Amino acid sequence: MTLPSPDLLRADTLLLEPGQLLLPEGPQPDMAVVVAQGRFTCVGPRERVRQQHPQLTPVPLPDRLLMPGLIDAHTHLTQALGKSLAFGEPSEIFRRIWVPMEQSLRPRAAWLSAKLASLEALRGGFTTVVDAGTRSEEGLDQIAQAVREAGIRCVLALTCNDLGHPEGDAAFDTLSRRAAQHLARFEDDPLVHPSVAVSIPEVATDRMLRHLAGLARESGRLFQTHANEHLVAVERSLVARGLRPIELLAECGALNACTLLAHATLLTPSELGLLCEHGAAVAYNPVASQWKGNAVLDALQLHERGVPFALGTDGTRYDGLRLMDAAEATQRIAYGLARGDSSCGGGWMWLDHATHRAAEACGLAQVTGRIAEGLAADFLLLDLDVPEMQPSWDLSWELVRLADRGQIDAVFVQGALRLWRGWPTDWDARALMAEVREVAREDIARAPIQRVHRTADVHRRHAGG
Structure with a gap:
């Protein structure tokens, strides 16, 4: 019919x-x-x-x-203009590609990126995206405008990295004030749900980490950060602080039921215990692990221990149904084969953690997911x-x-x-795509991006393919 x-x-x-x-x-x-x-x-x-x-x-x-619409628990909406620049690149591409690219985006380009990403997400079955924060100075206003126009639900984080901030010690007060204003500004917004974040624990003081996590808990919102994503990130934290990233968060009081950790792939048994003890949630990003990671999160172990987790794209590919397939397949290859586990969640588990359990992990259980x-x-x-x-x-x-x-x-x-x-039924996606092609050429070209690997066609010529 x-x-x-x-x-x-x-x-x-x-x-x-x-x-x-x-x-x-x-x-x-x-x-x-x-x-x-x-x-x-x-x-x-x-x-x-x-x-x-x-x-x-x-x-x-x-x-x-x-x-239910699917929930993308971890993404970066202002990275959509350069997504294929990261293909074939080694880990920590944020230093060489994402940070310089996002910092170079003019307001219109930030809006275009966020609206393009929102369109891609909707086409992939996502009705909610959790944006982990942008490095674009004017990006927040542009993201909020773009997601409203596209009609997607968005958890929108304000990044509050105070270490290395131009204001020095005064940055704590400035960023704390901005965080409170951000949470208040979107308090009653039907589609934009405010959140606070630091990029990684090592770029914020213990005071800031503790403050943001407490602010999130008091307001019922999310505190987001990347943790244990790559081996170099773990080692950097150990060298700088003598603690692994998740241990550092626990030590300074930044782990609670409103904390959402992106990736958390390199979990020790004691760190898993910290997640259980404090009720923190995890965004599991299987495609990111495949494309640029050092490890794969054992999501099935989180499920069995009752740690809230949700599936995220990390901005890699906005296709929610393929994401569930990638999550199950990655779990099976990384852990199931060695254990003789031919089920790896029985299918239903991945559906749950893409819908209602994802909503729980992202602080939206009373809003969406079922x-x-x-x-x-x-x-x-x-x-x-x-x-x-x-x-x-x-x-x-x-x-x-x-x-x-x-x-x-x-x-x-x-x-x-x-x-x-x-x-879309009420706006011109083709016109958006045409403007993306025009604007991206200029904004991406002027960004100080450093790629390690050649593009596929150049690589083919050098490889004699």
Whole structure:
């Protein structure tokens, strides 16, 4: 059966009857939802929902899965203009590529990057992105504007690195004031959720780390930092402070239930114990580990120990369905093969940590992540009537290993139709792409980027390929 027109799906109130509804306990048939004022107002068996809402005309979606929008727990929205510059590069590319590139972005380029990344994320099934902070001085305003225009939910971090700051010792007071203003400014924003961050623990004083983590806990927001991402980062912390990054965070009182650590790949048993003790969460970035990492996080161990974690892209590739596949495959190759574990989470675990458990890890459990009454109507309509999904024996596993973003018919955020078959319904994505191509040439060209490896075509010529 063909889908209804997008105009019908723009109605203020919708009664949707999908072929399957993805709930925390798994896919369920014969269910219906009512969407009104940006939220799910009724979720339940089809006949009961119909009886409770006789004034609404049901919208049948027989071959579609209605599922929660996916959550990208770690990304950098102002890096989208240079994403392929990092291919084939060794670890810690932030020093040679991301920092100089972001610092060179003019306001318009920062806006273009954030809006392009938001479009890519929506096309990949993400209805929420967690931005870890930008090095662009004017980037925050541009990101906030871009995500609102694109219609994606965003956790937006203000970076507060006080070590090496031009203001010296006075930087603590300046950055603390900015952090409080940032949290207050977006307190009631429907799509932008404020957060505070330091890039890595070694670029902030203990006082700043403790203050930001406490500020996040008091306000119910996230404190974000990268930790244990690369071997060099661990060694640098040991040399400078005599402690590994996560040990340093615990020592200065910066680990709590509002702390979100990006990567945390190089975990010792004692550091794992610290995460359990303090309730800190982790963003697991499997594609980043594959492309530029030194190690792979044992996500299954986090799950079994009850450490909150969510899947993140690190800005590598905004495709949520491929991300779940990468997470399971990376876990299996790095750990499952050696242990004889052919399941590595049973499929359902990766779905959970891309949706409702991701929301818990990112401080958004009361906002999004589930198809549940009262939560924001952030969801996808996924086409199941494709050859790759026939016959269907185990839909949860099939979503992890077989589904792709080409099956996403519609993306809704806050109850509004944002994308229809891959393209925005209320703004011109082609015009954005044309401007990206024009502006990126100039802004990227003037950035003092240092690449270690040649581009693929140049490498081919030198390799005699």
